[in-house]
Amino acid sequence: MVFNRKITVIFFVGLFLVLGIAATKPPEEHKFQNLKVLPKNISKEDLDKVMDGFKEALGVKCGFCHAPSKDTSNHHPDFASDEKPEKNIARKMMKMSAKINKKYFSYNKNEQGEFVPAVECMTCHRGTAHPGGPKK
Numbered sequence: 308m309v310f311n312r313k314i315t316v317i318f319f320v321g322l323f324l325v326l327g328i329a330a331t332k333p334p335e336e337h338k339f340q341n342l343k344v345l346p347k348n349i350s351k352e353d354l355d356k357v358m359d360g361f362k363e364a365l366g367v368k369c370g371f372c373h374a375p376s377k378d379t380s381n382h383h384p385d386f387a388s389d390e391k392p393e394k395n396i397a398r399k400m401m402k403m404s405a406k407i408n409k410k411y412f413s414y415n416k417n418e419q420g421e422f423v424p425a426v427e428c429m430t431c432h433r434g435t436a437h438p439g440g441p442k443k
Contacts, residue, residue, distance in 0.1 A: 340387035364428035
């Protein structure tokens with residue numbers, strides 16, 4: 308009887324030890340698929356900031372550039388898909404604004420010496436999906 312209790316206690320202590328180690332293991336880094344302009348190692352937080360900036364500057368939601376998922380049980384857009392032409396247009400515009408900033412505004416730096424872009428999506432879009440549209 309005492310022997311069975313010892314085995315049971317040792318088993319549960321070992322089980323809790325294994326579960327504790329598994330629970331403290333750092334999560335694996337999420338690798339985003341199909342990033343062609345943004346850095347491949349961008350963090351989720353930074354990617355969310357960029358996408359939120361697009362949504363604000365263009366006054367749109369994710370579905371404007373991202374195609375719906377083919378999986379009907381998944382209600383999120385298929386972020387890796389290039390099915391919608393707006394996604395490639397966004398890539399071209401990101402490259403265009405980076406080129407303009409580098410050529411004409413490379414002196415724009417903050418107190419830490421980091422480059423501050425002068426031309427961004429909001430510069431032309433002003434909260435509308437298409438540049439030159441009426442101001443919101």
